[in-house]
Amino acid sequence: MLSDNSLVYLTFRLFKQYNLFNLYHIELETMINFVREVQLAYFKENHYHNVIHILDSMQGIHFMLTHGNIKKYLKKHDSMAALIACLIHDFEHPGYSNQFVVRTKHPLAIRYSDISVLENHHLAAGFQLLYMTPGCNLIENMPYELQKECRRIIIDSVLATDISKHFTLLTELKTKLGNNFPTESIEDRTLILSVSLRVAGAFKVVRERSIFFKWMDRMFDEFYKQGDMEKVLELPISKFMDRENTNKEKAFSNYLSVVCKPLFVTYLIMVNDDEISNVIFKEGIDKNKKHLETRIDESSAK
DSSP, X not given: OOOTTHHHHHHHHHHHHTTHHHHTTOOHHHHHXXXXXXXXTSOTTXXXXXXXXXXXXXXXHHHHHHSSGGGGGOXXXXXXXXXXXXXXXXXXXXXXXXXXXXXXXXXXXHHTTTSSHHHHXXXXXXXXXXXXXXXXXXXXXSOHHHHHHHHHHHHHHHHTTOGGGHHHHHHHHHHXXXXXXXXXXXXXXXXXXXXXXXXXXXGGGGSOHHHHHHHHHHHHHHHHHHHHHHHHTTOOOOTTOOTTTOOHHHHXXXXXXXXXXXXXXXXXXXXXXXXXXXXIIIIIIHHHHHHHHHHHHHHHHO
């Protein structure tokens, strides 16, 4: 059962586990202030991009920060940056895609010149909260150089969540694998954490069957809401968002095959850990893909 303080409690537990309160002299009240404001920025009317999505993603990023061989390349403040990036990576998400806000000439699209509009807004609004809201600056007591690195990691990681950059990010990672990667350089650590946030955001596809299907339904409820609005505005209906002409099981199966599985495969080459591989594949995406195919077959037989 989730409460209005679930994100505050989870963040507190993670900050304690990573010893962030002591390492960076963070007051408990500051953490609570920041996360409560973050919670308010995830709109309850969103079927998918809401605070439950962030709770799920936070658990996912924690799993990846604490398993596999990549953790030996990360510095202590990288964990801080990764958690903040995860908290704000869909800050004030409107429940519509970048394509929609650009097509409708939304003020955010005008402000950010049609480029990664939502991701730029998540960052700007998130940093506005961090820097400008009294009692919310989690990194103010960090040494200046660490603050700079944290900001860079957060910016690059959140910008990399733009789905239009998905394959570019994968190509960059594949190119680096096997070429003395990773190292402890800021460039390599940022790439590790950017890919990790992408995986964390998609972690729902490795959850157990009932949760997997609930997230599928939530995703398409949000898609169909956009499709309905596009019909009203007489705009082209975006792919997979027409509730009358979309088979969501087949569409979601395509999403697993084209987007999620290549991402996880490449990530696991980097991580090189049998436990993570088992969780993500054997007990995760592969099992859920079979459940999905069974549902598609049963629907076709009717």
